[in-house]
Amino acid sequence: MSSTKADLRRTALARRLALDAGEVARRSDKLRENLFRQFPVAEWRWLHLFLPLKKRNEPDTWGFVEWVWSEELPLRLAVPVVQADGTSLRHYELTPDTQLTQNKWGIEEPVPDPDTAPEVLPAVLDAVLVPLLAVDTAGHRVGYGGGFYDRFLAQCRPGTQFIGLSVLDEAPVPALTDVLPTDVPLTACITPGRVWRF
Template identity: 40%
Template sequence: MTTKKDIRKHFLELRLNMPDDISADLNGRLLSRVYTLPLQQIKLAHIFLPISEKKEVNTWPLVKWFREHQPSLEWAISRSDMKTGSMEHFLWKPDAVLVKNKFGIPEPVSGTEVQPADIDLVFVPLLAFDTRGYRVGYGKGMYDRFLKQCKPGVKTVGLSFFEPVPAIEDLDAWDIPLHTVVTPDNIYHFK
């Protein structure tokens, strides 16, 4: 299990078959580690909202916690165009109207557009990652394209229920390693 296709299939099945009480426990432990990250200098963070049907990491409590404990931190969320593989980014205010797209992703209906170059930190969704910080997502490459648009030095933090695989063998030239990945039991720093 070292190719993206095999890793993707394996970890998606693991996540989908995980009992709700186990995923809730893992999610709580993972988020408690995220809260320890030194994010005081971050002004604008981009967050993914979970596809609940795919049992992604639930990021709603993460944003709620930071809004209470670090209210100066602003948040951005995206609206995806699956035909072009592109993403538009919007400032996420607490009263924003969100609607699930056909893939189950909560997205903003409207809002103030944000340029990728203005984002200081990106929380990145993933199915799995390796010991070098490379990730496997759903295979559309949308986050890799988005991260290339961000300013040099943008911080990237992956959130994973699972520990790393040794290596992803079939990396592509456009794959971007993450700076940090947080799991329920560890925080990994890669660069």
């Protein structure tokens, strides 16, 4: 298998799209269990996560959200909103009262509101759950190619945990051949079967 991002993006997306909805849900539950079992979630104050693009079989992170709320953990959640410039993200708190709307890709996003969805700055985050299609042995991820997350992760403070989520139960690939200087490596990647740390 080639180790270029474009080839990995195409083949990993095809494998993910081949999963049925029930399998994505089952694997998403395993990701949640691995996160709460193997990371110090109870010590975090702020966790950033993405809301799933279901038509691309992304991990269903709503199970993570509902777990935090049902357990009444003292953990606050933040999610991204794509900005009108089409290249940047801003981040807003997600609570049970947050009003959501779908963006042009079909991803749910908070409607910014100082009372129910205040803005959250990257510098306060303790951990970020990152979407991906593949990852290499150094923690460099393959996403959809827009660079949104690399620009965002570069704004976080040193020590923030960057944790990839993948419903594909696969080992990291050998080193990518086209890593960019602006690529921000992950701290770890959670798959249904195990946690890979970099």
